[in-house]
Each structure stands twice: as structure tokens, then as C-alpha cells.
Amino acid sequence: MLDPKKYQKDFPILARRINGKKLVYLDNAATSQKPLTVVRAMEDFLLKHNANVHRGIYALSEEATALYENARKSAAKFINAGSESEIIFTRNATESINLVALTWARQNLKAGDEILTTEMEHHSNIVPWQILAKERGLELKFLPTLPEKGILDLNKLPNLLSSKLKLVCVGHMSNLLGTVNPLVEIIGQAHQVGAKVLVDGCQAAPHLPVDVQKLNADFYAFSGHKMLGPTGIGVLWAKQEILEATEPILGGGDMIKNVTQTEATWNAVPWKFEAGTPNVVGAIGLAAAIDYLNDLGMKNIWQHEQKLVEYVIPKLKAIAGLNIFGISEVSKNRGAIFSFWLDGLHPHDLASIFDEAGIAIRAGHMCAQPMLSALGKPAATRASFYFYNTLAEADAFLDAIEKAKKVFKL
Amino acid sequence: MSELYREIIIDHYKNPRNFGKLKDPDINGAEDNIVCGDRVEWFLKLDSAGRVKEVKWQGEGCALSQASASLLSEMLIGKKLTEINKLGVKDIYRIVGEKLNPSRQKCATLSVEALKQALTKK
Numbered sequence: 265m266l267d268p269k270k271y272q273k274d275f276p277i278l279a280r281r282i283n284g285k286k287l288v289y290l291d292n293a294a295t296s297q298k299p300l301t302v303v304r305a306m307e308d309f310l311l312k313h314n315a316n317v318h319r320g321i322y323a324l325s326e327e328a329t330a331l332y333e334n335a336r337k338s339a340a341k342f343i344n345a346g347s348e349s350e351i352i353f354t355r356n357a358t359e360s361i362n363l364v365a366l367t368w369a370r371q372n373l374k375a376g377d378e379i380l381t382t383e384m385e386h387h388s389n390i391v392p393w394q395i396l397a398k399e400r401g402l403e404l405k406f407l408p409t410l411p412e413k414g415i416l417d418l419n420k421l422p423n424l425l426s427s428k429l430k431l432v433c434v435g436h437m438s439n440l441l442g443t444v445n446p447l448v449e450i451i452g453q454a455h456q457v458g459a460k461v462l463v464d465g466c467q468a469a470p471h472l473p474v475d476v477q478k479l480n481a482d483f484y485a486f487s488g489h490k491m492l493g494p495t496g497i498g499v500l501w502a503k504q505e506i507l508e509a510t511e512p513i514l515g516g517g518d519m520i521k522n523v524t525q526t527e528a529t530w531n532a533v534p535w536k537f538e539a540g541t542p543n544v545v546g547a548i549g550l551a552a553a554i555d556y557l558n559d560l561g562m563k564n565i566w567q568h569e570q571k572l573v574e575y576v577i578p579k580l581k582a583i584a585g586l587n588i589f590g591i592s593e594v595s596k597n598r599g600a601i602f603s604f605w606l607d608g609l610h611p612h613d614l615a616s617i618f619d620e621a622g623i624a625i626r627a628g629h630m631c632a633q634p635m636l637s638a639l640g641k642p643a644a645t646r647a648s649f650y651f652y653n654t655l656a657e658a659d660a661f662l663d664a665i666e667k668a669k670k671v672f673k674l
Numbered sequence: 675m676s677e678l679y680r681e682i683i684i685d686h687y688k689n690p691r692n693f694g695k696l697k698d699p700d701i702n703g704a705e706d707n708i709v710c711g712d713r714v715e716w717f718l719k720l721d722s723a724g725r726v727k728e729v730k731w732q733g734e735g736c737a738l739s740q741a742s743a744s745l746l747s748e749m750l751i752g753k754k755l756t757e758i759n760k761l762g763v764k765d766i767y768r769i770v771g772e773k774l775n776p777s778r779q780k781c782a783t784l785s786v787e788a789l790k791q792a793l794t795k796k
């Protein structure tokens with residue numbers, strides 16, 4: 265069993281005091297905190313190895329290139345990609361998803377074709393498809409949820425499958441509900457009608473072991489900053505043959521092989537999708553983050569979060585007037601993201617009372633407005649845990665809810 | 675127990691004063707806080723001397739936005755529009771306290787913003 269206390273010392277920010285109290289950071293679904301090793305790796309690069317990549321013949325540039333390309337290898341291994349050439353570095357998951365919309369989807373979908381997303385997606389897995397659908401005359405459909413159960417309504421899936429369906433976009437784990445979706449089943453059914461599947465792995469990659477080959481997904485997107493890495497670096501993974509057959513969208517340096525006045529030929533994948541000087545420091549930070557996570561073991565991280573689920577769910581359920589969003593029993597199909605509605609207390613007031621206690625939680629729509637609409641609520645309060653969060657911090661969170669109820673005389 | 679949510683705020687949140695609508699108001703206007711879904715709408719009637727004779731407001735949202743509207747509504751009776759125009763966020767902070775962080779300031783000042791909105795529409 266992983267001991268979260270042992271890891272807190274690797275995160276200087278977790279020793280901070282906020283409003284006179286020791287910080288309890290429970291907004292990990294928004295972004296994780298960063299361990300010293302990640303900061304040091306980036307500092308080390310900037311102070312000792314900095315040069316542009318893929319350009320110079322000189323030693324320093326070779327060093328920088330090797331570090332950058334090693335980061336790609338780390339990312340590939342982390343999600344068990346078939347090859348590191350299937351890893352495209354982006355700014356974040358949002359850019360990864362948009363990159364698929366602007367390249368593969370734009371090049372392969374025609375008027376009348378369908379894209380299927382789900383009701384529980386983050387806005388970043390909805391809006392790019394709305395934009396593309398409008399531009400290309402595509403139809404965007406939604407797989408509904410069973411809101412009170414917090415899961416996708418898989419019984420509705422067969423009716424949404426047809427030869428017109430070209431792409432299914434689904435989250436691995438919901439950032440609002442914490443629900444882990446049955447990807448193998450969804451991907452299997454989608455492939456039967458010839459549709460490709462894009463998985464938004466933004467919440468899953470930081471918390472559980474991911475194997476894109478076993479999932480047999482076609483695209484997988486995630487962000488570095490939610491998994492101990494810096495902001496500004498993300499990953500798009502896609503199957504090699506898809507990347508080979510897809511044209512780039514951004515032109516410039518690095519992505520070309522040959523340029524004349526009239527035309528250019530493309531570099532090999534993945535570089536043809538990485539125009540211009542990439543976020544080298546970010547990639548190196550991400551690689552250090554992956555090293556840290558690998559040392560802990562993704563299985564152990566998931567196990568610890570399951571322990572938090574077992575601890576927190578029954579206690580939340582016991583609070584009168586509190587309505588848990590998502591799977592509201594102890595279940596292997598949910599992570600340690602706890603969103604809820606408390607009668608008589610607006611999420612923003614709750615968040616302020618938490619803040620007075622030094623507890624950072626989130627209140628608002630969590631970029632999942634369609635799901636909140638399905639739940640019939642204007643906003644939610646969300647506490648999202650990571651491996652460095654202790655059961656004592658879970659208690660502090662639960663106590664703060666009770667305190668808020670007292671302040672509001674509920 | 676809470677510096678922010680003093681007794682008076684909770685009281686006005688749970689028992690809002692002057693809550694409701696007025697028919698044929700002389701002044702009417704609303705403001706939304708899109709991020710939170712907070713809303714405050716004002717209804718004012720004036721007497722022949724141009725002083726506020728009746729005031730009602732309605733809205734929904736967090737305690738700060740709703741309590742500050744309730745508290746503000748108690749300050750308006752008998753006031754001239756020029757006086758109301760002078761009310762500002764400072765008066766709100768006097769009521770709800772100075773220690774709000776920027777995201778919550780928007781909640782607390784929604785009531786006065788809505789009132790200004792109503793006055794400019796007149």
C-alpha cells in the first residue's frame with residue numbers, strides 16, 4: 265500500500281499554509297502539483313543542456329535533441345504505444361483533440377457523416393466537434409447518460425451505430441463524475457461499423473495504468489499538467505497507419521523534409537505534426553513526471569485512490585441533503601473525484617468556506633455543462649484527490665462540509 | 675465560525691428582505707454572473723419627489739450575491755436616484771467585509787452592478 269504522507273515531502277507547495285491552515289489540495293482534476301524532481305529536470309535542462317532540437321550538429325543540440333526524443337519514448341512507454349513515432353507533443357489534451365478534428369477528421373469526414381460524443385464529456389471533447397460539424401455539414405450525436413447512476417447509457421449505443429458513423433469521442437474517466445467508462449466495449453462496437461475512436465485520457469492517464477494497444481483505441485489524448493508535469497505540454501497518440509495517412513495542419517520548420525518555392529514534402533511522423541520549435545522544456549518536465557509516476561507504479565496509485573473512494577463515499581452518502589454526482593457507491597468503476605450538490609448551499613459559498621479552512625476544491629460547471637444539465641443542476645462542488653492525499657485530508661474535507669452546514673444553519 | 679459568512683449574511687440569505695417583483699416599476703434591470711449562474715433583478719418605484727417609494731428585487735445564486743442584494747435593498751427607501759448612483763462597490767464591501775478574493779467580489783457586487791444597470795436603462 266502506498267503511503268501518501270511519504271510523497272508529500274516531494275511537493276514543496278503541499279507544505280504551504282493558506283489562511284493560516286496547512287494547505288489541503290483537492291483540485292487535482294484541474295491540475296496536479298509538481299514534485300521537485302520535475303522542477304529540477306527542467307532547471308537542469310535550461311541551465312546545462314539548452315539548445316534548439318533537430319537542428320545543430322554541435323554537441324549541445326545533440327544533447328537537447330536526445331533529451332526531447334527520450335521524453336517521447338517515455339510517453340510512448342507510459343501508455344504502451346506501439347512506437348514512439350505515434351506520440352505527438354501538443355500543448356495539452358485540448359490541442360490534441362483539436363488536432364484530430366483539424367487533420368484526420370477534416371480530411372476523412374464528408375457532409376452527412378456522423379460523429380458520436382457523450383453527454384459526460386469535458387467541453388474540450390464537444391466543442392471541437394461542434395465547430396467541425398458546422399463547417400463540414402456533419403451530424404454530431406450524443407450518447408446519453410443515466411444521470412442518477414452517473415454512467416453512460418450503453419443500451420442506447422447500438423441505435424447510434426451505423427455506416428454513417430465515422431468517429432466516436434469518449435472520455436476514459438469523467439472529470440465531473442469520476443466515472444471510468446467501459447472503453448473496450450465501446451471501442452469494439454464502434455469498430456464493428458468502421459468508426460474510429462478517440463479517447464480523452466486527460467483524467468485517466470494521471471491515475472490508472474493505460475494501455476492504448478489493449479484498448480485498441482485509434483486516438484488517445486492527455487495533458488502533462490494533470491500528471492505532475494508542467495503546463496504547456498500534452499500528448500496526442502494515434503495509430504501509426506492513421507498518422508502516416510494524415511496530412512499536417514501547421515506548416516513551418518521541423519515538419520518538412522524538402523522545401524522549394526512551389527512546394528514542400530513532409531518529414532516523417534510524428535515530426536510532420538510538430539511545426540516549429542517545440543516545448544522542449546515541457547517535454548523534459550513531462551518525462552521526469554512519468555519517471556516519478558513509474559517509480560510509484562500506476563497500479564499502486566489507482567489502488568490508493570480506490571481506498572479513498574471506499575473511505576469517502578459512505579461518509580458523503582451519510583450527509584443529509586447531499587447528492588453525490590456519479591456512481592454513488594463504492595465501485596471499481598470510479599476514481600477519487602467527488603462532485604456533489606448540497607441542498608441550501610451554493611457551491612461557491614461552499615468553496616469559500618473550504619478556502620477559509622485551507623482546503624482547495626472546485627466549484628462551478630467543471631467544463632461539463634451538458635452533464636450538469638442532465639443532472640438538473642447549475643453547478644457542482646468537486647473535490648478531486650491524488651496519490652499524495654491522505655485519509656486525514658479526506659477527513660478535513662468531510663469536516664469542512666459539516667462546518668459549512670453549521671454556518672448556514674442546515 | 676466563518677469570517678466571511680457572518681450571522682447577518684446568513685440571515686439575509688435565508689430570509690431575504692424585499693424579495694419579489696413590482697408591477698409597473700419606474701426602474702427595472704438585472705445583471706447575471708455567467709460564471710456562477712447568479713442573478714439579481716431590481717424593481718423600484720419613485721414618489722413625486724423622485725425618491726424611492728418601493729423596492730423589490732428577485733434573484734438566485736450564492737449567499738454573497740443574494741444577501742448583498744437583500745442588504746442593499748434596505749438602504750434604498752427614501753433615497754434620490756442621484757444618491758443611489760453614488761452607491762458603489764465600497765458600500766458593498768462595508769456590508770459583506772473587505773476580505774473577499776477577486777472571484778467572490780463579483781458575487782458580492784452583483785447586486786450593485788444590477789442596480790446601476792437598472793438606472794442606466796431609465
Ligand SMILES: Cc1ncc(COP(=O)(O)O)c(C=O)c1O
Pocket residue numbers: 293294356357358359386388389435437438439464466467487631
Ligand atoms: C476529461 C478532461 N478532458 C480534457 C481536459 C482539458 O485539459 P487541458 O485544459 O489540459 O487541455 C480536461 C481538463 O480539465 C479534462 O478533465
